[in-house]
Amino acid sequence: MKYIIIVILLLGYTNSKSQDIIVQKIKLRNTSNKENISEIPKIKDVKNQKNPAVEKINSQILEYFWINSFKQNEIEEFKWYDVKYSHEIKQNILCLSIEGESGYGPYPSYLDDEVYFDLQTGEMLNMPLIPFQALFSLSGYVDFIHKYWLAGVKKEFKGVEKCAEMEPYCSYYDIKIDSADKKKVYISLISDCFPHVAQACSPYFSISIELTTISQYLNDVGRYMLLESNYFSKSPLEKFLENRKLNTKLTENIFVFGKIDKKYPFSLAINIASNGIVSGFYFYDSKLQKISLSGIKQNDKITLTEKIENVETGYFEFKYWSELDKNLKDEFALYDGSEKLTYITGLWTNKEKTKTFPILINEIKTPRHY
Numbered sequence: 001m002k003y004i005i006i007v008i009l010l011l012g013y014t015n016s017k018s019q020d021i022i023v024q025k026i027k028l029r030n031t032s033n034k035e036n037i038s039e040i041p042k043i044k045d046v047k048n049q050k051n052p053a054v055e056k057i058n059s060q061i062l063e064y065f066w067i068n069s070f071k072q073n074e075i076e077e078f079k080w081y082d083v084k085y086s087h088e089i090k091q092n093i094l095c096l097s098i099e100g101e102s103g104y105g106p107y108p109s110y111l112d113d114e115v116y117f118d119l120q121t122g123e124m125l126n127m128p129l130i131p132f133q134a135l136f137s138l139s140g141y142v143d144f145i146h147k148y149w150l151a152g153v154k155k156e157f158k159g160v161e162k163c164a165e166m167e168p169y170c171s172y173y174d175i176k177i178d179s180a181d182k183k184k185v186y187i188s189l190i191s192d193c194f195p196h197v198a199q200a201c202s203p204y205f206s207i208s209i210e211l212t213t214i215s216q217y218l219n220d221v222g223r224y225m226l227l228e229s230n231y232f233s234k235s236p237l238e239k240f241l242e243n244r245k246l247n248t249k250l251t252e253n254i255f256v257f258g259k260i261d262k263k264y265p266f267s268l269a270i271n272i273a274s275n276g277i278v279s280g281f282y283f284y285d286s287k288l289q290k291i292s293l294s295g296i297k298q299n300d301k302i303t304l305t306e307k308i309e310n311v312e313t314g315y316f317e318f319k320y321w322s323e324l325d326k327n328l329k330d331e332f333a334l335y336d337g338s339e340k341l342t343y344i345t346g347l348w349t350n351k352e353k354t355k356t357f358p359i360l361i362n363e364i365k366t367p368r369h370y
Contacts, residue, residue, distance in 0.1 A: 020047045021054070021094070021119055023087045026070045031078045032103060038083035041096055042070050043117075056122030057094070064115065066104065079103035083111070088237040092119045095237035107196040114236045128243035130250070132175040132187070134367040135222030138253050138280060139290075141365075142267050144217040146288065148209060149175065153189060156203035160193070163201035168193040170203075171363045173257060180232045184208045221246050250367040256282075256318075257364075258332075260348045261357035268316075270304070272297050278304060282316075315349040316359075332361035334369065 023041050030036040043058055045051035062068060065083075067075050083100030094117045102109040116125040133141050153172050161167055170193040178186045188206035215227060224246070225231040231242060256268040270280030276297045281290040293316070295304035304316040321328065321343040331343040346359030 020045050021089060022046060023094075023096075028067075028070075028072055028075065028078050028080075030081060030103070031075070033081070036081050038078075038080045038100060039085065040065055040070075040080075040083055041085050041087060041098075043094070053118070053120060053122035057117045057119075057124075060117070060122075060124050061096075088235055089119070090237055091241060093117070093125070093237060093240065094119055095235075095240065097236055109196075114240075116237070116240055125240075127240055128247040129368050130221070130225070130243050130246055131365070131367070131369065132177060133173075133253070133255060133365045134250050135219065135225060136217050136253075137219045138251075138269050138271050140217030140219070141253070141255060142269050144214065145173070145175075146267070146285075148207065149187075152207065153203070153205040156189070156205040160201050160203050164194050164198035166194070166198065168203070173255075173363045173365055177232075178206070180211075180226055182211075184210055185214060185226055219251065221249055247368075253367060255363075255365040256346070256361060258346070258359050258361040260359055262360045268293070270302075272302075278302060282306070313351050315351075315353070317347045317349070318359075319345050321345070330358050330360050332364060334364055334366075 022044050024044055025039050026042045028038050028040060030038065041061060043054045043061070045054045048054075058070075062070070065078075065080060067078055069075055072078075079102065081101040081103060083098065085096055085098045087097070088095045096115045096117075098111060098113050098115065100111045102111060114127065116127065117123065118125055136144060150172055157168070157172065170190055172189075174190040175187055176190050178188050180186065186206065186208045189203060191202060191204075193202040211227060215223065218226065231239065234242065252272040252274075254270050254272060256270075257266070259265050265285040266282050267285060268280070268282035270278050270293060272278050278293070278295045278297055280293045282293060283290050291306050291308055291313070293304045293306050295302060295316075300320040300322075302316075302318040304318075305312055306314045306316065321331065324331070324333075324341075324343055328343060328345060331345050334342045334344055344361060344364065346361055347356050348359055349356045
């Protein structure tokens with residue numbers, strides 16, 4: 001009984017602290033166009049004017065808008081247009097939904113963003129990721145994209161590099177869910193494929209899939225988000241809190257797409273267990289016949305043995321590098337979301353171990369990387 005009372009008191013304290021926080025609307029004029037007024041948020045603790053967490057949040061808001069003060073007469077330059085925001089507070093997390101346009105830089109930059117803060121520490125929080133591939137079983141993801149996605153999206157990429165005179169940032173596998181209803185899920189290629197100057201060359205591709213069709217490819221997290229809950233009708237903060245819970249349930253499935261010896265396109269799917277044991281499969285894209293893989297991840301290396309009808313037919317080796325070495329060839333840079341890059345290289349060896357070929361990795365998808 002004593003422990004229940006303590007928990008209730010703690011919950012009451014947490015809720016009361018959140019209730020002490022208010023978000024003030026600060027109106028600022030654009031210094032280039034004084035007729036244009038934006039509204040930006042300023043956080044206030046009504047019971048503690050010197051709350052360090054609130055001061056830290058406000059400092060980060062100023063930095064977000066590239067200004068040094070909330071007072072118009074103390075700002076030398078403010079080039080934002082039509083900024084509006086809304087806010088939500090739950091479980092001591094503040095969510096600011098911000099829309100507007102930035103006039104900084106050579107091109108207008110349209111803003112539609114959610115920013116999250118911990119009201120106890122003042123830290124800015126990253127949205128816990130649940131990328132598209134994390135909704136699928138190991139086999140389900142590659143089966144789904146090969147059946148419903150790749151043929152169509154590859155057509156949209158034809159000619160874009162020549163049009164933009166540069167390689168696109170995005171790949172065939174950069175997929176996002178736009179929305180879902182009771183019957184269908186709507187998915188599309190991400191739009192961030194080129195810088196602003198070449199946006200007109202960006203590929204566009206989207207499809208809608210019946211939930212009854214996609215359900216067979218999903219894992220437990222995917223079934224919950226698409227079939228068993230109202231996830232896609234939740235507010236941004238509700239999705240943040242939901243993602244934090246779901247993130248702990250994601251399995252360590254890794255998907256690799258590339259070419260062996262720069263000639264033979266393949267798709268590879270492996271699961272890495274907590275003890276380092278690796279299992280999965282791969283296939284050549286021209287055949288789609290799955291070849292089993294088993295092996296182990298140790299430190300910065302994954303070694304795999306491929307088998308057909310229980311007979312060894314070849315070997316894969318993937319290495320992780322924390323720094324880019326001038327001697328590396330065909331390395332793939334994997335961004336972990338914290339401004340850190342991991343470089344990955346691969347080799348394939350035949351069953352006699354007499355020939356080894358480099359692997360050109362085109363894309364890697366993990367449960368925590370878009």
